[in-house]
Amino acid sequence: MRGEDEELLAGGRMTKGVVRRGDRVLRPLGFWSPAVHEYLRHLEGVGFAGAPRVLGVEGDREVLTYLDGEVAVDPAWQPGRGHRLPDHARGDEALIAAARLIRDLHQAARGFQPVHTGYRFHPCPPRPGQIISHGDLGPWNTVYREGVPAAFIDFDSAGPVDPVDELAAAAWNFVPLEPGRRLREAGFDPPPDLPARLRLFVDAYGLPDRRAILPALRRSVLSTVERITTWPLSPAETADSLEYLAQELRRLHTMVPALERAL
Numbered sequence: 388m389r390g391e392d393e394e395l396l397a398g399g400r401m402t403k404g405v406v407r408r409g410d411r412v413l414r415p416l417g418f419w420s421p422a423v424h425e426y427l428r429h430l431e432g433v434g435f436a437g438a439p440r441v442l443g444v445e446g447d448r449e450v451l452t453y454l455d456g457e458v459a460v461d462p463a464w465q466p467g468r469g470h471r472l473p474d475h476a477r478g479d480e481a482l483i484a485a486a487r488l489i490r491d492l493h494q495a496a497r498g499f500q501p502v503h504t505g506y507r508f509h510p511c512p513p514r515p516g517q518i519i520s521h522g523d524l525g526p527w528n529t530v531y532r533e534g535v536p537a538a539f540i541d542f543d544s545a546g547p548v549d550p551v552d553e554l555a556a557a558a559w560n561f562v563p564l565e566p567g568r569r570l571r572e573a574g575f576d577p578p579p580d581l582p583a584r585l586r587l588f589v590d591a592y593g594l595p596d597r598r599a600i601l602p603a604l605r606r607s608v609l610s611t612v613e614r615i616t617t618w619p620l621s622p623a624e625t626a627d628s629l630e631y632l633a634q635e636l637r638r639l640h641t642m643v644p645a646l647e648r649a650l
Contacts, residue, residue, distance in 0.1 A: 397460045402543050412439065413448040414543075419507040420449055423545050426501065426519050427451075435495035437488055437538040454538045459526035467631065469565055469572030475534035476526050477574055482584060484535035485561045486554075486591035489524060492539065493550045496520055506546035508614055513547035520548050525560035551594065552610065555603035558588055564604070566638065581642070582649030589650070597650040601643060608635050 393406040393413065405414045424441045431440050439451040461471040475481055496518040504512045506519075513519055521528070522544030530538040558564060562584045563573065570578040589597050615628050 397458075397462060402541060405541075407453055410453050411442060412451045412453045413445065414451065416444065416447050416449050417507065417543060419505055419510075419543065419545075422501060422503040422505050422510075423542050424449070425503045426496075426499070426545050427542060429499045430492075430495050433495050435491065437492060438542065439538075439540060454530045454540060456530035456532040456537055458528075458530055458540065461527070464527075466628075467569075469569030469574075470525070470527060470560075470563075471572065472526055472574050473531075474574070476531060477579075478534070479584075479587060481531070481535050482561055482588055483591040484537075485529065485557070486588045488529075488536045488539070489554060489557055490592045493518060493520060493553075507544055508617060509546040509548075511547060517547045517549055519545060520550070520553050522546050522548065522553070524553065524557040549603075549606075551599055551603045552606050554589070554592055554594065555600055556607035556610070558585055558600065558604065559607060562588055564639075564642070582645045585646060586649045598647065600650070601646060604639055605636065608632055608639065 393408045396405045396407055396412070402414055402417075405412060407413075427438055427441050430438045439454055442450040442452060444450065457473070459470075459472050459476045464470045499519055501512060501519060504510060508522065521539055521542055523541065524539065528539055528541045529536045530540060562581060563570070564581055564585070565573065567578050570576075585600070586597065589600050594600060609632075611632055612629065615625060618625075618628075620628065
């Protein structure tokens with residue numbers, strides 16, 4: 388039960404019941420929390436400022452620092468609809484800053500060897516070439532300050548990932564690589580030059596081989612198929628989700644020539 392001094396925070400695609408109490412955030416614990424806390428403490432230890440700090444546990448809730456800023460929450464969002472973004476989150480400056488923040492996050496994670504590996508979706512240690520990272524990067528999990536990304540929140544999906552695959556998954560959300568209707572729903576009108584924005588994004592991150600993002604875009608969609616098995620869906624809802632992902636792969640196939648030319 389929420390206390391009188393606690394404010395329910397909007398958003399929460401992955402985790403419901405997140406509240407703020409002054410300069411602290413309280414979130415429901417999961418079986419993955421010890422692994423996530425170890426990772427967040429590593430980020431704090433290496434000086435990465437773009438993530439909340441773990442302050443402790445109260446009953447069945449974790450206690451984290453509250454990060455000041457604006458999160459691009461869209462209360463009307465639902466699967467298949469474009470996530471509405473504020474004006475500042477649609478600009479090139481915000482796109483560049485998002486890619487650089489992801490780069491800094493990935494650099495901060497290098498060399499981290501976790502003791503706790505009970506992650507939510509991939510409960511295993513990182514393989515060679517992988518790092519532990521956020522797992523669900525998008526504007527809805529990003530704190531914007533003065534119009535640009537400054538931090539990421541909601542690390543419940545953290546786990547082992549290939550850095551370029553996470554960069555690709557983030558590109559779907561930050562560029563965003565959406566069809567015209569969903570781009571307009573997100574606030575882009577007219578729709579932007581998506582190949583040019585993808586080039587800007589990977590250049591800001593500093594990806595040595597720009598075209599490595601293309602197979603990673605496909606892998607990032609396929610990785611969602613694995614997650615569907617953990618979602619509380621009916622058979623019909625599962626079928627709908629799989630059909631949606633199949634459409635995304637077909638759309639990616641049609642975009643590849645233009646993306647290749649831009650990269």
